[in-house]
Amino acid sequence: MKEGNNKDYQVSGGLGLISSRLLVEGPIQKDKSSFMISGRRTYADLFAKLSSDMKDVKLYFYDLNAKANWAINSKNKLYFSGYFGKDVFSVSSLFGSDWGNATATLRWNSLLSSKLFSNTSFIYSNYDFNVGFKTDASEMNFNSHIKDLNLKQDFTWYANARNTLRIGFNVIQHTVTPTKAEGTDIVNNKRSRKGLENAVYVSNSWKASDVINIDYGLRFSFYNVLGGNTYNIYKNNQLIDSIKLANGKFGKNYYNLEPRISASYSLNNTAAIKIGYARNTQNLHLMSNSTGGSPTDAWIGNSYNIKPEVADQFSIGFSKNLHNNAFELNTETYYKTMQHQIDYRDGADINTVPDIESELLFGKGRAYGIEILLRKKKGNLTGWVGYTLSKTERQINGINKGQWYNAKQDRTHDLSIVGIYTLSPRWTLSGTFIYTTGNAVTFPTGKYVLNNMVIYQYGTRNADRMPATHRLDISATYERPARKNWQSSWSFGLYNVYGRRNPFAITFKENKDNPQKIDAVQTSLFQWVPSITYNFKF
Amino acid sequence: MKNIVSIIFIALLLTACEKTIDLKYKDNLSRIIIEGNITNEAGPYYVKITKSIKLTETGTYPTIDDAVVTISDDAGNSETLSTLGNGTYRTNLLTGVEGRTYTLTVQAENQTYTAQSTMPQHVPFDSIRIETDIITGETEYSVIPVYTDPFAKGNNYRFVLWINNKLINQHFVQNDEVRNGAANSVRLEINDDDIEFKQGDSISLQMQCIDKNVALYYRTLALISDSGPGGGATPNNPPNNISNGALGIFSAYTVEQKSKSLP
Numbered sequence: 001m002k003e004g005n006n007k008d009y010q011v012s013g014g015l016g017l018i019s020s021r022l023l024v025e026g027p028i029q030k031d032k033s034s035f036m037i038s039g040r041r042t043y044a045d046l047f048a049k050l051s052s053d054m055k056d057v058k059l060y061f062y063d064l065n066a067k068a069n070w071a072i073n074s075k076n077k078l079y080f081s082g083y084f085g086k087d088v089f090s091v092s093s094l095f096g097s098d099w100g101n102a103t104a105t106l107r108w109n110s111l112l113s114s115k116l117f118s119n120t121s122f123i124y125s126n127y128d129f130n131v132g133f134k135t136d137a138s139e140m141n142f143n144s145h146i147k148d149l150n151l152k153q154d155f156t157w158y159a160n161a162r163n164t165l166r167i168g169f170n171v172i173q174h175t176v177t178p179t180k181a182e183g184t185d186i187v188n189n190k191r192s193r194k195g196l197e198n199a200v201y202v203s204n205s206w207k208a209s210d211v212i213n214i215d216y217g218l219r220f221s222f223y224n225v226l227g228g229n230t231y232n233i234y235k236n237n238q239l240i241d242s243i244k245l246a247n248g249k250f251g252k253n254y255y256n257l258e259p260r261i262s263a264s265y266s267l268n269n270t271a272a273i274k275i276g277y278a279r280n281t282q283n284l285h286l287m288s289n290s291t292g293g294s295p296t297d298a299w300i301g302n303s304y305n306i307k308p309e310v311a312d313q314f315s316i317g318f319s320k321n322l323h324n325n326a327f328e329l330n331t332e333t334y335y336k337t338m339q340h341q342i343d344y345r346d347g348a349d350i351n352t353v354p355d356i357e358s359e360l361l362f363g364k365g366r367a368y369g370i371e372i373l374l375r376k377k378k379g380n381l382t383g384w385v386g387y388t389l390s391k392t393e394r395q396i397n398g399i400n401k402g403q404w405y406n407a408k409q410d411r412t413h414d415l416s417i418v419g420i421y422t423l424s425p426r427w428t429l430s431g432t433f434i435y436t437t438g439n440a441v442t443f444p445t446g447k448y449v450l451n452n453m454v455i456y457q458y459g460t461r462n463a464d465r466m467p468a469t470h471r472l473d474i475s476a477t478y479e480r481p482a483r484k485n486w487q488s489s490w491s492f493g494l495y496n497v498y499g500r501r502n503p504f505a506i507t508f509k510e511n512k513d514n515p516q517k518i519d520a521v522q523t524s525l526f527q528w529v530p531s532i533t534y535n536f537k538f
Numbered sequence: 539m540k541n542i543v544s545i546i547f548i549a550l551l552l553t554a555c556e557k558t559i560d561l562k563y564k565d566n567l568s569r570i571i572i573e574g575n576i577t578n579e580a581g582p583y584y585v586k587i588t589k590s591i592k593l594t595e596t597g598t599y600p601t602i603d604d605a606v607v608t609i610s611d612d613a614g615n616s617e618t619l620s621t622l623g624n625g626t627y628r629t630n631l632l633t634g635v636e637g638r639t640y641t642l643t644v645q646a647e648n649q650t651y652t653a654q655s656t657m658p659q660h661v662p663f664d665s666i667r668i669e670t671d672i673i674t675g676e677t678e679y680s681v682i683p684v685y686t687d688p689f690a691k692g693n694n695y696r697f698v699l700w701i702n703n704k705l706i707n708q709h710f711v712q713n714d715e716v717r718n719g720a721a722n723s724v725r726l727e728i729n730d731d732d733i734e735f736k737q738g739d740s741i742s743l744q745m746q747c748i749d750k751n752v753a754l755y756y757r758t759l760a761l762i763s764d765s766g767p768g769g770g771a772t773p774n775n776p777p778n779n780i781s782n783g784a785l786g787i788f789s790a791y792t793v794e795q796k797s798k799s800l801p
Binding site (some may be wrong): 023070097237289290345442443445446451453454456460461463464467504508510512519520522527 | 559573615709759776
């Protein structure tokens with residue numbers, strides 16, 4: 001995001017039907033330091049309150065952004081940025097949920113010599129999620145959060161005209177609280193877990209010749225499971241040992257070497273090919289259930305059972321500028337193998353089990369695909385067409401009889417088309433079209449009757465698909481003639497022009513008139529959303 | 539992420555909609571379904587053998603009428619059930635006794651299937667308690683089965699609900715993992731999206747004391763159909779107590795039933 005203006009004060013903002021925003025920026029000391037503060041607030045609940053059923057409803061989203069920078073002297077600069085955002089949705093005191101996200105970054109940039117730069121950053125971030133229900137009979141609270149403290153040190157050394165070296169380290173302390181349920185109906189006392197993610201790295205960008213660039217590097221990452229919790233060890237989903245790790249103690253450690261190399265070769269002035277290999281490890285893991293119902297993704301860190309996910313990716317790409325740089329074409333194909341993949345076992349209890357790790361299975365994964373991006377950069381009409389064809393699969397003993405199956409996020413087609421057309425100096429029109437294959441999920445395939453109740457029969461894991469999501473959005477912006485320092489514009493937009501009912505969740509129900517018949521019922525979110533915003537700047 | 543979430547809720551409130559859609563289903567493998575029940579009430583008891591059909595079919599379920607079905611217990615009793623047709627088999631002599639373990643054997647289509655279930659000790663079902671809340675102008679009812687869990691750990695309960703004599707196709711299971719030995723105050727997690735409770739409705743509730751495996755079966759079914767926050771289970775055929783890949787459940791349980799009108 002942009003830095004504050006260090007010469008003049010400036011205010012800009014937008015007033016809209018369901019949301020507004022405001023930004024103020026300016027110098028603290030002229031030419032030396034600047035600040036920027038911005039905020040947004042939606043107020044959909046003002047409309048909700050018009051209906052008498054909804055008068056106890058709270059529904060809003062707001063966020064605040066603040067930035068400041070300060071030039072200490074000609075060689076040292078300090079940057080600060082902060083973000084705070086919150087969603088609130090509640091129905092009187094009976095149901096409430098909120099999402100909060102806060103980050104703060106302090107970065108010190110220093111020129112140690114004309115060729116050596118140092119960047120030191122402290123980053124704090126916190127992501128929170130809460131849902132609560134209350135009735136006379138019971139009370140339930142679900143809560144989950146991820147808190148990170150991150151220290152980064154990076155040196156960049158412009159050694160000579162052909163070599164740029166980077167060396168540095170990174171220490172992150174993760175505190176992950178899995179979805180924790182508390183209440184009269186369930187008590188699952190899932191306590192937060194801590195882990196230390198560390199890395200040291202060195203890399204070089206080497207201009208081998210006028211037409212060949214080679215980037216290579218090595219990163220050594222190590223992860224420590226930290227104490228303050230009990231870690232269970234499972235074998236075939238049976239508890240075999242329990243380790244009580246005291247606060248401040250180091251538990252299981254994982255070490256990984258991550259080499260990477262990529263080379264690009266310029267075929268001529270307008271075309272280049274690039275090949276690369278990289279190994280990456282991932283220490284926080286996303287767990288997704290495979291139903292077509294409401295999404296219930298959750299994060300979990302490494303433990304005694306959960307190892308860092310390791311991915312090796314091979315890629316080859318080609319890029320070319322066409323028609324005197326009016327067009328730019330980029331393509332890339334990749335193949336990725338993955339170790340230590342995680343999924344829920346069949347019939348896993350995701351909600352109430354005391355330790356979610358007892359419900360997990362581990363295996364390997366693979367992904368491959370091709371990406372094509374064509375961009376038009378000149379003329380009245382600009383924009384791009386991007387398309388990805390890909391496959392992501394897993395193979396885990398105990399799921400789908402050990403056969404490869406689709407990962408939930410497997411997305412066969414992913415297409416986006418963006419066009420911006422400058423009609424006149426005042427009017428700009430734009431349109432966006434997207435199409436993505438639905439998530440791979442597990443639908444029932446059959447049914448039977450047991451004790452007079454219809455029960456569904458299931459086949460292969462993630463063999464089914466949610467319907468595809470596609471949508472066209474258009475907007476028009478009118479720039480008003482500037483008056484003194486006051487610049488303003490009107491934006492008119494329509495989201496989902498042709499009213500596609502995109503799937504959010506699919507559930508199966510007996511037909512009301514004919515209980516013999518099972519209906520697949522799709523919940524869709526908004527069909528059309530019009531918007532009008534007045535933007536200003538002075 | 540958070541923007542998306544807020545947009546989702548705005549959308550849910552203002553413009554969310556539901557519609558029935560046509561899906562392309564994968565082929566279904568027709569499997570044998572075994573349903574067997576033994577209770578502490580006087581016999582006869584029944585075993586039903588059918589086959590599953592495709593989700594989209596609306597016809598009848600095929601039955602298996604030429605199976606050989608036997609039930610024995612750990613007190614030395616054993617009998618072969620009589621065939622009644624329509625997939626149904628009936629006991630003639632057997633009695634259901636608390637604490638006994640029953641073994642079901644089914645020979646059908648050149649395969650043998652066996653299952654075991656132990657009838658737990660009966661826990662008295664005292665009454666049904668109804669609680670009401672007013673939520674956005676509508677009365678919401680909570681149904682609480684009142685019983686006192688015995689001191690010994692490991693009790694599992696299943697509830698079957700009828701509203702105005704209509705069986706509700708939902709699975710309710712409780713256990714004593716958290717509140718062993720306590721009087722129950724936990725309501726049934728009824729999904730009332732499609733049920734309209736009204737004042738004066740008659741509620742019938744059957745309480746079954748079931749064994750661990752049967753509880754796991756019904757608990758998994760309940761979890762799979764639960765689409766609440768953070769909730770649910772990986773969709774799958776629930777683990778059952780029948781060997782050789784048959785679906786269904788064999789349950790030896792105690793039973794007690796109560797009725798009440800909604801206040």
